[in-house]
Amino acid sequence: MITLKSLEAVFGENGLGYFEYLVNKNRGGISNNKGNTFENFFTVYKIAKSFNENINPGDIYFSSQVFCFVDDLVVEQLAERNHWFYQIKDIASLEWNNRPENSVRDDFKNQHAICVREGIHPYLSLVVSDKIVYDHLIATKPDDIRTFVKVVNFRPATSLNNLIRDNANIREELIKMCALENPSSDKLNTLAAILLGVWDSTDKKKVSLKEVLDRCYNISPHYIKGFSRRISKGLEEIIKSINGLDYKVEGGFLKWNFRNTDEGVIQYRIGSTEFEKWENDLYNATILTFEDLEPFLVS
Amino acid sequence: MGRIFEKSANKEVISLLDKLVDKKTESKEYAQTMYKLGNEFGNLILEKMIDPYDEITLACTVEDADYLGRGIIDVLEGKGKRIFLTVFWNKRFNPGNESSLAVAPIIREFHEEGYKNVRTMIIIKSVISNSCVVRTNLTRLIEESNPSQILIVAPVLLNGAIKNLENEFEEDIIRRFEYLYFAEDDKRTEQGFVDPGIGGDVYQRLGFESQAGKNRFTPEIVKERRYK
Numbered sequence A: 001m002i003t004l005k006s007l008e009a010v011f012g013e014n015g016l017g018y019f020e021y022l023v024n025k026n027r028g029g030i031s032n033n034k035g036n037t038f039e040n041f042f043t044v045y046k047i048a049k050s051f052n053e054n055i056n057p058g059d060i061y062f063s064s065q066v067f068c069f070v071d072d073l074v075v076e077q078l079a080e081r082n083h084w085f086y087q088i089k090d091i092a093s094l095e096w097n098n099r100p101e102n103s104v105r106d107d108f109k110n111q112h113a114i115c116v117r118e119g120i121h122p123y124l125s126l127v128v129s130d131k132i133v134y135d136h137l138i139a140t141k142p143d144d145i146r147t148f149v150k151v152v153n154f155r156p157a158t159s160l161n162n163l164i165r166d167n168a169n170i171r172e173e174l175i176k177m178c179a180l181e182n183p184s185s186d187k188l189n190t191l192a193a194i195l196l197g198v199w200d201s202t203d204k205k206k207v208s209l210k211e212v213l214d215r216c217y218n219i220s221p222h223y224i225k226g227f228s229r230r231i232s233k234g235l236e237e238i239i240k241s242i243n244g245l246d247y248k249v250e251g252g253f254l255k256w257n258f259r260n261t262d263e264g265v266i267q268y269r270i271g272s273t274e275f276e277k278w279e280n281d282l283y284n285a286t287i288l289t290f291e292d293l294e295p296f297l298v299s
Numbered sequence B: 001m002g003r004i005f006e007k008s009a010n011k012e013v014i015s016l017l018d019k020l021v022d023k024k025t026e027s028k029e030y031a032q033t034m035y036k037l038g039n040e041f042g043n044l045i046l047e048k049m050i051d052p053y054d055e056i057t058l059a060c061t062v063e064d065a066d067y068l069g070r071g072i073i074d075v076l077e078g079k080g081k082r083i084f085l086t087v088f089w090n091k092r093f094n095p096g097n098e099s100s101l102a103v104a105p106i107i108r109e110f111h112e113e114g115y116k117n118v119r120t121m122i123i124i125k126s127v128i129s130n131s132c133v134v135r136t137n138l139t140r141l142i143e144e145s146n147p148s149q150i151l152i153v154a155p156v157l158l159n160g161a162i163k164n165l166e167n168e169f170e171e172d173i174i175r176r177f178e179y180l181y182f183a184e185d186d187k188r189t190e191q192g193f194v195d196p197g198i199g200g201d202v203y204q205r206l207g208f209e210s211q212a213g214k215n216r217f218t219p220e221i222v223k224e225r226r227y228k
Helices: A004-030 A038-052 A104-118 A131-139 A160-166 A168-177 A185-201 A209-217 A233-240 A273-283 A290-297 B011-021 B027-048 B062-078 B132-143 B161-166 B211-215 B220-226
Strands: A060-064 A073-077 A082-089 A121-128 A149-153 A245-250 A253-258 A262-265 B055-061 B082-090 B106-111 B120-124 B149-158 B177-185
Touching: A004 A104, A038 A060, A038 A073, A038 A082, A038 A168, A038 A185, A038 A209, A060 A209, A082 A104, A104 A121, A121 A131, A131 A149, A160 A168, A160 A185, A168 A185, A185 A209, A185 B132, A233 A245, A233 A273, A273 A290, B011 B027, B011 B149, B011 B177, B027 B062, B027 B120, B027 B149, B027 B177, B055 B062, B055 B132, B062 B082, B062 B120, B062 B211, B062 B220, B082 B132, B082 B220, B106 B132, B120 B132, B132 B149, B132 B161, B149 B161, B161 B177
Parallel strands: A082 A121, A121 A149, B055 B082, B055 B120, B120 B149, B149 B177
Antiparallel strands: A060 A073, A073 A082, A245 A253, A253 A262, A262 B106, B082 B106
């Protein structure tokens, strides 16, 4: 977050003018940032990517519409002082020098200057939905920002379902984040909708990955990869006693199959309180056949 | 605008739809009514099939399997068609504040062997409103099969449901869709059910009480066909 003081430290007497510009920019951004938007889709992608990169979830924070020059999404890794700044544009045309003052180019240049002054390692990206715009921005990138600004093409979609089908970047990250091997689209769609729903329900100000995950874990099924690789001996005995019933543990979830006609995934993650309660309910029941077990498989 | 009936909705069909809407109809009779509507659809489907000798996959949700689903299957199998039944147990919920975020993951599924290798696929649902469940189940099926004809069957649709559904698929898939329904409604109740639709919450009308209740249930048709 930029302050008037930090602007004056870098830009001298022009600091106040920049401060007023950022007040207006910030106000405009916040009013257009709910729900199924391109910005939120990109944020879901970055959240999934951070999870897959095994970054300490308590040390990485996501913020939207931050009071700064490159403001649509800011990801901060506090311990390393790494900050990723994204300006996200779902538009059909864009120029670096789109305005005489406070152009896209100026915003990136100014953001870089502020970060350098504050001892932050900045990673600055302009994210665009349109491939033609992307190619144009790459071809016309000004020399004075060439070394520290990256242009990213992130394919847009009218819905999460379409996004997962058409955008290979997000699909790949969701597949890695998902507990199940070769997950079907309904599992990926559920995982993405939960991430988006959770993100959208926060105030989007310094939300840690840990907070996002904790909120996701309260929703069943969430299909986020866990670490348990086995089930208890007692549960294994119940499953093995039923002829034709087989199971696998995938990413901390219990996947079952009966005679290749019936299959499913227990909706609670192994080791969670809900799973332990579910397991306890099984121990308290008399389970001799698959038909005895059926009512418990979807509880 | 109110309810608009399709041409295929004859007097008998309209009286069956009225029975669904009637709150006095008990769950047993409600289920029988769904079965009879299934029979009506069965006859319509026979006319629509692109290849009369084809094998057919019929996919439905757990709550529709014994009634609407069985009604269709009995007619088609009665005419010598080979049906591969697929049943999905969906858990529908909304992890966000917007209706567009609603999801319906498949938490359990039943398939008869051969369901992937058909030319005609029928996907049925007692009512289609925002099409979340139909979209989920259809996407799941076409991930692993390549039917040339996809019949989407429901006694009642909410106006706009077809557009919602088609927004979620590519043109190549949409070309294969054909819709069979008897009535289209244009409003919802305060609780979000299509009005008059099929008379409110289908889980409750069929006696399941809730979504969790219907998901604990295994349809008789699944039990019969599992060991076939």
